[in-house]
Amino acid sequence: MVVNRFTILKGEAMAESDDEPGPTSSHPGASADAAPATPAAPLGPAAPLGPAAPLGPSTRTPAPTLVVRGLVKHFGPVVALARAELEVRPGEIHALVGENGAGKSTLVKLLAGVYQPTAGQMLLDGAPLEPRTPADARDAGVAVIYQEPTLFPDLSVAENVFMGRLLTGRGGLVSRKAMRERTRELLATLGVEIDPDRPALGLSIADQQLVEIVKAVSLDAKLLVMDEPTAALSGVEVDRLFAVARQLRDRGAAVVFISHRFDEIFALSDRITVMRDGEHVSTQDTAATDTATIVRQMVGRAVDTMFPRTERTPGAVVLEVQGLTRAGTFEGVDLHVRAGEILGIAGLVGSGRSEVVRAVFGIDRYDSGTVRVDGRVLAQDGPEQAMRHGLALVPEDRRRQGLHTDLSVARNVALTLRRRLSRGGILTSGAEYRVAHEWAATLQVKARDLDAVAGTLSGGNQQKVVLAKWLSTTPRVLLIDEPTRGIDVGTKAEVHRLLDRLAGDGVAVVMISSELPEVLGMSDRVLVMHEGRVTAVLDRADADPETVMSAATGTVRSAVA
Amino acid sequence: MTRVLRRRETSIALALVILVVVATTANDAFLLSSDGFRDLLLAPSLLVLLAVGQAAVIITRNVDLSVSSTLGLVAFATGSMFVSSPGLSVPVVMLLGILLGAALGAVNGGLVTSARVPSLVITLGTLYAYRGITVIWAGTDRISAGDMPRSFLAIGTERVLGIPVVALVALVVVVGAGVYLGYARTGREFYAIGSEPVAARLCGLPVGRRVFFAFVLSGTLAGLAGVLFAARYATVASNAGTGLELQAVAAAVIGGVAIFGGSGTVAGAALGAVLLATIDRALPILGIPDFWQQAVVGVLIIGAIVLDRVLAVRTARRLRSTGVAEAVRPLPAARVTGGVP
Ligand SMILES: Nc1ncnc2c1ncn2[C@@H]1O[C@H](COP(=O)(O)OP(=O)(O)OP(=O)(O)O)[C@@H](O)[C@H]1O
Ligand SMILES: [Mg+2]
Numbered sequence A: 001m002v003v004n005r006f007t008i009l010k011g012e013a014m015a016e017s018d019d020e021p022g023p024t025s026s027h028p029g030a031s032a033d034a035a036p037a038t039p040a041a042p043l044g045p046a047a048p049l050g051p052a053a054p055l056g057p058s059t060r061t062p063a064p065t066l067v068v069r070g071l072v073k074h075f076g077p078v079v080a081l082a083r084a085e086l087e088v089r090p091g092e093i094h095a096l097v098g099e100n101g102a103g104k105s106t107l108v109k110l111l112a113g114v115y116q117p118t119a120g121q122m123l124l125d126g127a128p129l130e131p132r133t134p135a136d137a138r139d140a141g142v143a144v145i146y147q148e149p150t151l152f153p154d155l156s157v158a159e160n161v162f163m164g165r166l167l168t169g170r171g172g173l174v175s176r177k178a179m180r181e182r183t184r185e186l187l188a189t190l191g192v193e194i195d196p197d198r199p200a201l202g203l204s205i206a207d208q209q210l211v212e213i214v215k216a217v218s219l220d221a222k223l224l225v226m227d228e229p230t231a232a233l234s235g236v237e238v239d240r241l242f243a244v245a246r247q248l249r250d251r252g253a254a255v256v257f258i259s260h261r262f263d264e265i266f267a268l269s270d271r272i273t274v275m276r277d278g279e280h281v282s283t284q285d286t287a288a289t290d291t292a293t294i295v296r297q298m299v300g301r302a303v304d305t306m307f308p309r310t311e312r313t314p315g316a317v318v319l320e321v322q323g324l325t326r327a328g329t330f331e332g333v334d335l336h337v338r339a340g341e342i343l344g345i346a347g348l349v350g351s352g353r354s355e356v357v358r359a360v361f362g363i364d365r366y367d368s369g370t371v372r373v374d375g376r377v378l379a380q381d382g383p384e385q386a387m388r389h390g391l392a393l394v395p396e397d398r399r400r401q402g403l404h405t406d407l408s409v410a411r412n413v414a415l416t417l418r419r420r421l422s423r424g425g426i427l428t429s430g431a432e433y434r435v436a437h438e439w440a441a442t443l444q445v446k447a448r449d450l451d452a453v454a455g456t457l458s459g460g461n462q463q464k465v466v467l468a469k470w471l472s473t474t475p476r477v478l479l480i481d482e483p484t485r486g487i488d489v490g491t492k493a494e495v496h497r498l499l500d501r502l503a504g505d506g507v508a509v510v511m512i513s514s515e516l517p518e519v520l521g522m523s524d525r526v527l528v529m530h531e532g533r534v535t536a537v538l539d540r541a542d543a544d545p546e547t548v549m550s551a552a553t554g555t556v557r558s559a560v561a
Numbered sequence B: 001m002t003r004v005l006r007r008r009e010t011s012i013a014l015a016l017v018i019l020v021v022v023a024t025t026a027n028d029a030f031l032l033s034s035d036g037f038r039d040l041l042l043a044p045s046l047l048v049l050l051a052v053g054q055a056a057v058i059i060t061r062n063v064d065l066s067v068s069s070t071l072g073l074v075a076f077a078t079g080s081m082f083v084s085s086p087g088l089s090v091p092v093v094m095l096l097g098i099l100l101g102a103a104l105g106a107v108n109g110g111l112v113t114s115a116r117v118p119s120l121v122i123t124l125g126t127l128y129a130y131r132g133i134t135v136i137w138a139g140t141d142r143i144s145a146g147d148m149p150r151s152f153l154a155i156g157t158e159r160v161l162g163i164p165v166v167a168l169v170a171l172v173v174v175v176g177a178g179v180y181l182g183y184a185r186t187g188r189e190f191y192a193i194g195s196e197p198v199a200a201r202l203c204g205l206p207v208g209r210r211v212f213f214a215f216v217l218s219g220t221l222a223g224l225a226g227v228l229f230a231a232r233y234a235t236v237a238s239n240a241g242t243g244l245e246l247q248a249v250a251a252a253v254i255g256g257v258a259i260f261g262g263s264g265t266v267a268g269a270a271l272g273a274v275l276l277a278t279i280d281r282a283l284p285i286l287g288i289p290d291f292w293q294q295a296v297v298g299v300l301i302i303g304a305i306v307l308d309r310v311l312a313v314r315t316a317r318r319l320r321s322t323g324v325a326e327a328v329r330p331l332p333a334a335r336v337t338g339g340v341p
Helices: A011-017 A028-034 A104-111 A134-140 A157-162 A176-189 A205-217 A235-250 A262-268 A291-299 A353-361 A382-388 A409-421 A429-442 A459-471 A489-504 A516-522 A545-553 B002-026 B034-042 B045-059 B067-084 B090-115 B119-138 B150-157 B165-183 B185-195 B197-202 B207-233 B244-254 B266-285 B290-322 B332-338
Strands: A066-075 A078-088 A092-098 A119-124 A142-145 A223-227 A254-258 A271-276 A279-285 A317-326 A330-338 A342-347 A368-373 A391-394 A477-481 A508-512 A525-530 A533-539
Touching: A066 A104, A078 A092, A078 A104, A078 A119, A078 A254, A078 A271, A092 A104, A092 A235, A092 A262, A092 A291, A104 A142, A104 A223, A104 A254, A134 A142, A142 A205, A157 A176, A157 A205, A176 A205, A205 A223, A205 A235, A223 A235, A235 A254, A235 A262, A254 A262, A262 A291, A271 A291, A279 A291, A291 A489, A317 A353, A317 A508, A330 A353, A330 A508, A330 A525, A330 A533, A342 A353, A342 A489, A342 A516, A342 A545, A353 A382, A353 A391, A353 A477, A353 A508, A382 A391, A391 A459, A409 A429, A409 A459, A429 A459, A459 A477, A459 A489, A489 A508, A489 A516, A508 A516, A516 A545, A525 A545, A533 A545, B002 B266, B034 B165, B034 B266, B045 B067, B045 B165, B045 B185, B045 B207, B045 B244, B045 B266, B067 B090, B067 B119, B067 B207, B067 B244, B090 B119, B090 B150, B090 B207, B150 B165, B150 B207, B165 B185, B165 B207, B165 B266, B185 B197, B185 B207, B197 B207, B244 B266, B244 B290, B266 B290
Parallel strands: A078 A279, A092 A254, A092 A271, A142 A223, A223 A254, A342 A508, A342 A525, A391 A477, A477 A508
Antiparallel strands: A066 A078, A066 A119, A271 A279, A317 A330, A317 A368, A525 A533
8 A cells, every 4th residue: 555655644543544554453573572561661871771781571572683882973073972772672673763963874874884983882693793894794784774875876776786795606707697686586575666787877766765775685684774764765665665674574683764754663663762962862662652752752842743834825826837748757737836825746756746846947858838937938948047037946866966065064055145145256154154054043954063064964954954055045936845855853843834934925835745744734735646647736625635645646537626 | 888888889999990991091001011900909009008907997986197107117127127137037027017017006006095185186196206216217228129138029029820919918908807897796896986986885895995906907007018118119218108198098088988987898998099099090191180180089088078978868868767757967076076086
């Protein structure tokens, strides 16, 4: 089923809306463990973990596969991890959650041997785990899916999967055939069709992510760590990934799963560890807790996850698209958005949503159709032209398309404003800082300071910088693709408030989102796409999860409004 | 992908054939005389050796500008060894010469991997430094035919089945390096490193070691070229090989090795070298003045790069239509952030 991504942000809702085994109906191993658990036995920092101090009296608890004790990591003056604790048992899926910049990815990279800890200890099956390189970690039995993509665009998918341990055949030479076949099998277990011989160049983010997953799964490791593996996937693929993760767990692997999506966390995990500011906050059984508790522990306060909505009356049509077509990608797309209106675009990954907005913004070409801004035709003349007419696009693949990883945060934010901020051609750093400071504060960017190199920020904070960069241009039409991908709960609410405020100020907003609650909560109208075509346009009142889902999966072709 | 690459190699081979045919029509001595045929194979041989090493280095997203100076220093050292120690046998001297090249390559590799300074800068430095050593050592002296044993000089002129030995050596190197980069585990890792250095680290590839080895390989081949230079030209002055470094880079680029690493083949680079050397010989025969030759090479390089770009965009578009559309790969400006040249 396709439902996962589209369920409500509450763990409890899962059991009813999902016919996959939810968090309560379960697999034998975990329920046996969960049953006798002392209620939510939270492991405060005061109770160090490890074989020396086993959890509770239960003798059935197997010896943990991974133990992390008092792990500290400094990057110069930055304390990324202050005192991390983590314990993962064999046959367990363990969710690791925390705000952007809480230190999750840093912990992952220490496990993977990318960085070396400043202090603390890691044990794998009771033996010290001290990888000096990612190869050491892999040899020890740790497989990692990193938050950032690690594919080689020039190499084939099969070579990507096996890089670092390419399969060899006769005479010790690399056997492309063996790798191709093995990759095909692995892809088949995920139910994905990607040609193993094609280069990774040009794969969609979702497919890239799937290749990463195949790569990690192919290691058949004792410990599999997945750092936000689902950020770019749609419901179907998420379900397949979950199936694979459960298989691995049932075979006795220990799985660490990082995500900012609570529906996923509650659907998949057996236990949850919360981190805040590089420190361990709590570890508890998933069955014995709920979203609100976890959020409070993550953020340190209660977060209002209600979608903000100020009443507004949409003005004149600002952006109008008619019959937009690009062969093989999208066909006959009509849409319009008014000033002060939020148009949500729903659909599965691959339905052509992102491609349409990219074409509108002038990044990709289209074969036929027209784009009008304020009634005047916008020629196909590249993004510069679109920007001159007041359009802005926050792209989906922000790290690659939006962020200059080697420039400072301030420079990144001010980049799109160069002309406006400069006096006689000279960009004053004072002006740059003022803007950057304002936006960094609004979006709660967690960085040492505005001079920090953007590449050293946590994944979610990089997303925020790109958001700030485009929002600060005060566009008249904002095209925004997955506004809250990879962003933690606290900031998510902030982004929603911001979008609402922009619409209130008369900006026309086109928002693509794979999170149904977001689409339904934020939009004045919802446009649904399936396989490159618009299958429904719904008013806020008519947009309910079932209607949108059936239009997105193409099961019902409702009349286009 | 291989299909596209293969197309590049075939197109160069085709250009080569056309050039030879045209030049032969203008003057049939170009190919049909015994000397003409020999020169066709002999003239590009040393450049082929340099281009193969250069290709290996460029594939890892680095560049080795010092090869011409390595060639010069090794050529002079080889001659000097014959002068100073007549007791050494020819194979021993040749081996020592090649080892000197490897050592000079190791210096490059060591500096690039440990200093974290772009290889462009490091090898620009050693380009001057190695040449400087040669100049100090040689002064105005030159090694001439009389200083070297006849059996050594014979290597430069001898033929087997009508094919010059030097050309055979180059061919063996091309095949060997081609198999290594195309089919050896560690060779494939060169491509991964050049394609995305950060990902290579995260995959656990020993990036430093591979890059180091690429420079040693380049130095070794430049050393081999230096030894063969001494044998073939029979005179070595302190300026031997000057300017070949850019020709080697040009050969690799024309042959389809992406300047930002990650793709291209040794065979392509070798064909590029043959094309360059043949153009050098053919243009005078076609009555094209000297100064135009440089321009032709320039046009070829730019043409090759433009072709690359067009093909890349096309490939991306084709690949996109098979999956969900995504961005065309970021332009080199964006890719260079993590890399070297
Ligand atoms: N190489 C580095 N140099 C300097 N600081 C770093 C580096 N890597 C991470 N940090 C800092 O360490 C902190 C923790 O980052 P980390 O990437 O672990 O967060 P995270 O929990 O994964 O967040 P997200 O949910 O956004 O992915 C951040 O403040 C980040 O800026
Ligand atoms: Mg992270």
